[in-house]
Amino acid sequence: MEQSLAIVVGLIAVLSLLLSPKAKSDGAFFKGLSPSGEQPGLLVLVFSQVTTWIFARSLLNAAILGFYYGIWGTLAYAAYYLSFLTGAKIIDSVRFRYGFSSVQAFLDDRFGAWGTRCYNFVIGIRLVSEIFANILVIGILFGVSGSSAYIFAVLAFAVVTLIYSMLGGLHASLRTDLMQMVLFIVVLVLLTVLVINSGNVTIENLLFKPFDISDPGPILMLVALLQVWSYPMHDPVMMDRGFLADRDTTRKSFLHAAWISIICIILFGLLGVIAGAQAESGEAMNAALLRILGDVPMLLFNITLVVSAMSTLDSTLSSSSKLVAVDMKWVDPNVRNGRSIMALFMLIGLLCVFLGNKDLFSAVAVSGTASMYLAPVIFFSLWGGKTNIPVWSYLATFVLAISGAILYFTESAGHTQLLGEYHKYTKLLFISSAIMIFGCLLFWLGSLKSTPESSMEALT
Template sequence: QPGFWILTFSLVISWLFAKSITNAANLGMSFGIVGGLAYAMYYFSFLTAGIIIYRMRKEGGFRSLHEFLSGKFGAGAMAVFSLVISIRLLNEVWSNSAVIGSYFGKAGSGQYIAAVLVFTGLTLAYSLKGGLRSSLITDMIQMVLFGVLLLIILGYVIPAKGELTPFITSGTWAMDSGLNLFFVAMIQVFSYPFHDPVLTDRGFISDPRTTLRSFIAATAIGFIAIALFSFVGIYGQFLGLKGEAAVEVARTFGLGMMLITNFIMITSAASTLDSTFASVSKLAVVDWIVKGRRAVHSLSRGRWVMIVTAVGGLIPLLFAPQIISATTISGTMVLGLAPVFIFWRMPAPA
């Protein structure tokens, strides 16, 4: 069983997606601190999931969300839920790979495509050799690295403006200036965490008390990390920059900053994809139930599912989607999950 810090850091870094810190920077550039805090609100999903999973384990004795759904609503409900979270996992592949590609060329260019394929392929290669256990260890290392790189980036950005006050007072608290996104996130935190097996799988691998403490700590750490990274975009707003905030701001500081920004994006994206591949493998060979029978556990099957997910997850890039769509679309799609898990003790309808 992982201890408090390993589980906490794994939770945080597995949700500090490359797409998330990109979105945080872009929203900071568009709406100031209001945009950054709006996106950071999604990290209260940890609190929602932590409390509910703790109660499901302590009071219900459930060992996974799939066990709860199949036991209470039947195999059909579990299968539909599995389909929903499969879509979520596919979203993570293209959205995080797209961020990496954007640092090497424009969408659709040869450099962009090559970067996406190389990054996804390398991450898949080491994921095939590991699993959830190895993912937890690499998450710990990547979280520490992320923290160091974030401090270095802030060391560039904040002194360049001269003081902290302009950052925390930027933006306007109005519905058309990012406040609407703040309220959307407040609504979605009650359903959003339950369609992400990368998060929920980690709710069942340590003892309930340690798990709850880790989820609470991850809420605070994740919120602060995302809010701080939005400072990159806020600085871009001060300069009147356009485009991808993290990329454009990094260019203003030169090659050193570009390399650091690339590194933090690769660290975040690699951690997310590694965890995604581990979760989709577990979904296919442990959680999935067909006609009431648990699928045969198979290492080779899990690896093939990882490969199919990597290939299928890149297909949406052919249609040039917006990176933030991976969050808004899937978050809206699963709003109906909230009552299923929040009121988990209520009897199922006849």
């Protein structure tokens, strides 16, 4: 099966290279414009949004959560995809209500340099974690961590994706996303049909874990419903695609991406649920799926992971180059610098693969927890229209969220037990609730004690 998967990966790589025209302008590389200067259409944007947010890591997480916590674990992960709905509202406010060209421009207007510094720090971590996690999934598919097959798969996948990403930048990413999403849908439909025909999709299997609000699945669902308000704003891949087309096309692309993504995640996650319902004692998810479904469905299962990893990785590299060159303005925003930035981020991601933490969900949870400092920014400054929030409120909320993210990481990894013996998702709910409540309180207090004229005085 590994040989067949390798052939498929090679074919996808060749197609991606063929569909990646060399960028001849900064507009094509950083803004996704066609050679004639045209913006992407609705279908391209929808498919690009979906395939870049259905990461390989996300598919694997949805299945793993279903395996351990039943359908409630999969639904909890699917709840994160409501981010497309809140993301649509965020983009509409930033870009079309206030007229800013980026999230950074909005934060700079409201909170000055500290607004963008904190934000760029969080999304920088987000981008590196995406590169690391999606490469990691590919390595896991081909071998045990540290094996020659694992190392070769990781390096080959990274090099191929980097090459075609460097060729065309965001324009190439949009073109390959379209192809990769079509392939993903075809494979997922085939996989779904095979699983249904296998006779394993039964009510008993799907509900092998009864609903209990205190179980990890429902608890994680509550966490998702808290984090979904701020999660999209800290994802530069999603936000970048909100600045590419006109208002109507942009709004529709987010709305359609929401329901398509949720359906895809649930369908894939149900594979984990089925495996969990029929797994033998001590049996891993992949082993259970292979025993239950056979070689062909498992090959399709792995192909979906490869396609989603590649589509997410090229988009993440494009957003990385835009972050450093366009948004942070550290270098001139030209094609040459954009390609160099991509190579640097890929190198950092590879270092994380070989040296970093292997817990896939930790990266999601830590990233999502850190992003919660943006929730009061959205509620008060963006949607509430308040321009008198002081910088100290913003910074205090940022420190609170980062501290919460670090605490969750140390608690979930077993380094500390400050929150007792609760399950790690229960701890995550405690932390997320505290950040949301106290972050909003800090902004509310700041709005009471400041005037529009004095909002920037604290740190300027």
